[in-house]
Amino acid sequence: MLKLRLSMGGTKKRPVYKIVVADSRFPRDGRFIEKLGFFNPLMPKEKKERVGLQSERIKYWLSQGAKPTTRVARLLGENNLMEMPKPGNNPNKAIPKKDRKKDAAEAPKEEKKADVPKEEKKAEAPKEEKKADAPKEEKKAEKKAEAPKEEKKAEAPKAEKKAEAPKEEKKK
Numbered sequence: 001m002l003k004l005r006l007s008m009g010g011t012k013k014r015p016v017y018k019i020v021v022a023d024s025r026f027p028r029d030g031r032f033i034e035k036l037g038f039f040n041p042l043m044p045k046e047k048k049e050r051v052g053l054q055s056e057r058i059k060y061w062l063s064q065g066a067k068p069t070t071r072v073a074r075l076l077g078e079n080n081l082m083e084m085p086k087p088g089n090n091p092n093k094a095i096p097k098k099d100r101k102k103d104a105a106e107a108p109k110e111e112k113k114a115d116v117p118k119e120e121k122k123a124e125a126p127k128e129e130k131k132a133d134a135p136k137e138e139k140k141a142e143k144k145a146e147a148p149k150e151e152k153k154a155e156a157p158k159a160e161k162k163a164e165a166p167k168e169e170k171k172k
Helices: 053-061 070-078 095-169
Strands: 001-013 014-023 033-037 051-054
Touching: 001 053, 001 070, 033 053, 051 070
Parallel strands: none
Antiparallel strands: 001 014, 014 033, 033 051
């Protein structure tokens, strides 16, 4: 399956990407079929040098069935080479960071208020369970005490039968 994807280049902490057509089984920075452009994320969005694309070749590969990755699809959508993809559903990204911190601080307070009745229910439930478990435990203890007696009785007749069987054979 053919993919339009980014292949990483550049130096440490200064990435530059090539937009390439590659088989999806090949590694990210490995073998590719054709280089179709570049993407420099460190440049400001307003500069033309941030993204360079060969639009004719990209249209050709899209017509051949190559599928762009999400990031490449966004780059192509921004440059009007295809429809802009739908944004992913990450509601926290839409909220400014300052507001996220406020929401996170307020949320535990609300949960504590809601948890108080649950904690009371939880505190009452174990008491009831302990009361209900106590008779069960007593019954288990009684069964354990009775079980060895029954086992001894069951073993004894088996021993008698084995002893009687050889005697009968001798009589015949």
